[in-house]
Amino acid sequence: MENNPIYVTQPSLAPLEEYVDLLKGVWDRGILTHNGPLVQQLEKEISKKLGMENFIAVSNGTIAIQMAIKALELKGEIITTPFTWVATLSAIQWEGCVPVFCDIEPDTLSIDPLKIEEKITEKTVAIMPVHVFGNPCDVEAIEKIAKKHQLKVIYDAAHAIGSTYKNKSLLEYGDIAATSLHATKLLNTAEGGGCITTSSELNEKLKRIRFFGHNDAKNIVEEGFNGKLTEVHAALGIANLKYYDEVLQDRKDKYFFYKNALEKLPFLQFQTLKLGEPNYSYFPIIFDTEARLLEVESTLNKQKIYPRRYFYPAVNTLNNIVTYEPMPLAEDIAKRILCLPLYWNLKKVEMHLILDLISKKEYNRV
Numbered sequence: 001m002e003n004n005p006i007y008v009t010q011p012s013l014a015p016l017e018e019y020v021d022l023l024k025g026v027w028d029r030g031i032l033t034h035n036g037p038l039v040q041q042l043e044k045e046i047s048k049k050l051g052m053e054n055f056i057a058v059s060n061g062t063i064a065i066q067m068a069i070k071a072l073e074l075k076g077e078i079i080t081t082p083f084t085w086v087a088t089l090s091a092i093q094w095e096g097c098v099p100v101f102c103d104i105e106p107d108t109l110s111i112d113p114l115k116i117e118e119k120i121t122e123k124t125v126a127i128m129p130v131h132v133f134g135n136p137c138d139v140e141a142i143e144k145i146a147k148k149h150q151l152k153v154i155y156d157a158a159h160a161i162g163s164t165y166k167n168k169s170l171l172e173y174g175d176i177a178a179t180s181l182h183a184t185k186l187l188n189t190a191e192g193g194g195c196i197t198t199s200s201e202l203n204e205k206l207k208r209i210r211f212f213g214h215n216d217a218k219n220i221v222e223e224g225f226n227g228k229l230t231e232v233h234a235a236l237g238i239a240n241l242k243y244y245d246e247v248l249q250d251r252k253d254k255y256f257f258y259k260n261a262l263e264k265l266p267f268l269q270f271q272t273l274k275l276g277e278p279n280y281s282y283f284p285i286i287f288d289t290e291a292r293l294l295e296v297e298s299t300l301n302k303q304k305i306y307p308r309r310y311f312y313p314a315v316n317t318l319n320n321i322v323t324y325e326p327m328p329l330a331e332d333i334a335k336r337i338l339c340l341p342l343y344w345n346l347k348k349v350e351m352h353l354i355l356d357l358i359s360k361k362e363y364n365r366v
Contacts, residue, residue: 006354008308011183011190012247012344014239022235031231035211038234045241046187046194050161050169054196054203057229057237058210061158061180061193065091065128067227068154068176068195071205076125080156081111082316082330084130088156089315089322092128100124101316103327107272109133109284109337112329113141117149126152131160131170133284133310133339134186136276139165139173154178157196161187162248162279170276171196176206181237186251186281187244189237192229247344248279254342254351255280261355267292283342284310285358290335297338299357310339 013019026032039057047055058064065088069078078092082101092099102119105112111129127146129137137155146153155173157163158180163170171177171194181192195206205222208215213224240247262268262285269286287293293309300307314334316327340354 005304010343019239036231042234056195058227062087063227064178064193069095074125077123080128082314082327110137130156133282134159134163134279165276189233252280
């Protein structure tokens, strides 16, 4: 086996020549941005592949969350999870809203619906759950709470392309879902993201916000910003989309290859997958102690294997950004969770090495 570093992920990429063929058309047309033909093609092809009506391609997943907040005209408190990437928090605050944290279920790692209502105040305007590692939240329970209290729901669905609930794309739940097409995601455009809504009115509004507030007549009719995806990025997405089904199946196969090999280890737990069908795009393992996690991580690093502590630390502990409020379950999980390498080009021999290193006898001590 080559002694190249093994990182937590690598982008799934179409053959270079297929991407270059699409770029030739970009060069011929001389259109690089401003809702070009490849952006429109990508939106249609993703919508068709995922069985959706509306997919709005944007420059990144963080912008997608900000666009959702702006489109729903939210000002106030947004209830969200402390077990997420900082972009969830940043997007809320950049749009002038206040994040209010609600702790998680320690098995699914999702926001706990049973704890949401106690966080609702007269200032609450929305709930922003996260489909953590592509694992569906309890969308029905969350929708019921939102309707009862007349709140909007924005899903941070950065991980969730390919995940489904009741045979429907997970991206079609909530008022708006914001997803990512970043290089690390199941489907990527290098940098990119998307907004998804079943509302035709919101769909048109999001398109205007994406392009400085312009309508079809190029008149500025509302406040917007630059959230456009370029033709160069769209071309990569179109090329990669041809291999989407293979990539999705490959992630699932490798996910269960890991799980079947590790599930008998007494010091490990796994994320509970109980609602819908996730996309298996990450493989998190939860150790019994942080000390054991650090020991295993060090052993892997010595072999040039670099898993990642998603999500560490819990974002409610980022005191330079938010006022700390204890979230014991999220904080505990964040200290003990590690995502193993999982990607298209990861070889079985490399997976065997990772499994052997994790399963070494000295880790089995009590």
